[in-house]
Amino acid sequence: MQKILIVEDEEKIARFVELELKHEGYAIDKAADGRTGLSLAEKGGYDLILLDIMLPGINGIEILRRIRKDSDVPVILLTARDAVMDKVMGLDMGADDYITKPFAIEELLARIRVILRKKQTAQTTQPVLHCLGLTLDASRFKVTYNGIPVELTAKEFSLLQSLMQNKNIVMSRDTLLETVWGYEYAGETNVVDVYIRYLRQKIDEKFNTKIITTVRGVGYVIKEE
Ligand code: CA
DSSP: EEEEEEEEEEEEHHHHHHHHHHTTTEEEEEEEEEHHHHHHHHHHSSEEEEEEESSSSSSSHHHHHHHHOOOOOOOOOOOOOOOOHHHHHHTTTSSSSSSSSSOOOOHHHHHHHHHHHHHHHHHOOOOOEEEEEEEEGGGGGGEEEEEEHHHHHHHHHHHHHHHHHTTSSSSEEEHHHIIGGGGGGGOOOOHHHHHHHHIIIIIIITOOOOOOOEETTEEEEOOOO
């Protein structure tokens, strides 16, 4: 049975969502404040987390930031209608999706199904990738360079993954944007450059090597002849 954690301090919403999800056959844990939510999330074992942003104790964005240090468990943020900044920050921090309150339960259920399906396909088709001393193990959310662990955020990880999967193929900004960010960032291609810079700081600069090559006017490639 797939297990979902609901972190939501509004009792009514939490109970309603819990009942609907149980009805759909999911196992549910609930937390009504940030601290409880974080400690349950850190214990792990969830297939997905529904995370409210405005919470007593620790807010949802901070919880997400801490979860993403060592887990790629899917997270859907529950946000207030006008909280545009929260959404952007949440997606930057590696949330998989968000839904604005009040929401129709059918919409939430559909989004949960999409994400869980994506996760399942990903798990069955992800071999460990190797190139130029880098090893990327997607199922364990781990990257190493010559055996030394490299700490990446979820987006940095999936950007690197996309480049390694397509090594020796020049990836355009648009392709990378679509693969890594999906529909979330329509139009803002410079986000790719920003994250390439983060990766270079964490890998190329730190280990004094040159993994990612810029192809002027086109995009990026990891070359391994
Ligand atoms: Ca709240």
